[in-house]
Amino acid sequence: MSDSFKIDAHVHVFTSDIPLIDNPRHAPKYSFTHEQLIATLDQNGVDRAVIAAASPWGDYNDYILAALRAHPKRLRGTAIFRRPMERFELEAMGRDGFVGVRLPFIGLPALPDITTFDYRSLFRRLADLDWHVHPHVDGEDLPKILPTLEASGVKIVVDHLGRPDPKSGINSEGFKALLRSIDKGRTWVKVSGGYRLGPEAKTYARELLRVAGPDRLVWASDCPFVGHEGQFPYQATIDWLVDAIPDAAARAKVFGATARDLYFNGA
Structure with a gap:
């Protein structure tokens, strides 16, 4: 497999009229529809994508559901829940392409x-x-929640290179906890959001690759760059990974093979 096969493991889709939660972190006043997403993937040679549920829309997962139903071969998605979910509900969502749950804890007082x-x-x-x-x-909050998640037996996928503390970087307690979690065998990391993390982001990616290897890393764009709209062309996120991971064989796994196994059952 070469760099030509790509799965974008972290994108968002929404419309301007979807209800927002009270006091959202971001409040986009535009739409980025699933049709626009598919067009963006096609324009940049990306085969598939995984939609990450986003905190501004809470547990209104309806538009993600519509996207998955419209493009069942190319899209998978995560959901946000604010109430207990029965197994039959999750099974029904799984048939439509949901593969995970996002915990929208960032920015909360506790x-x-x-x-x-x-x-x-x-x-x-x-x-x-x-x-x-x-x-x-x-x-810095990863050490507070990873042990409970690890003990549950569920698979864990951490976004944006683990968001290390910018002052201590790869030596931060959060990043160390992430590496330990990967070593336990059920944790993956998205090589994404480099533009949010500054010039050290490539250092984080290379350290993750060195310690975890490409079988635990997936590439993602974070399109449409909510909060940073218009600042980064989609292609720049592809070029960023090419520069961050020079080894072609490892990079091919990060670009697509690992995500295909994780999100699409290897199909």
Whole structure:
């Protein structure tokens, strides 16, 4: 497999009229439809994508569902839940292409207690269905939640290179906890959001590759760059990975092969 096969493991789709939660972190006043997403993928030679549920829209997963139904071979998605979910509900969502749950904890005054029964039962159901949990937290919060997620048996996918503390970088406690979690065998990391993390982002990517190898890393664009619209052409995220990971064989896995196994069951 070569760089020509690509799966974008972190994108967003939405319309301007989707209801926003109270006091959202971002409040886009434009639409980025699933049709626009597919056109963007086609224009940049990307085969498939994984839609990450985003905190501004809370548990309104309806538009992601519409996108998955419109493009079942090319898209997978994660959801946000704000209530306990029964297995039959998750099974129905899985048939439509949902493969994971995002925990929208970043920016909250305090982390929710994920040791409660509601969370533990959700994680068990996700593990039974071979879904993953996608924690949306700052890097310094990873040590607070990874042990509980690891103990649950669910797969874990951490975005944006783990968002290390910019002062300590790869030596931060959060990044060290992420590496330990990868070593335990059920954690993957998205090589994404470099534009949000500054010039050290390539250092983070290379350290993850050195320690974890390409079988635990997936590439993602973070399109349409909410909060940074118009600042980064999509192609720049592809070029960024080419520069960050010079080894062609490793890069091919990060661009597509690992994500195909993780999100599309190898198909």
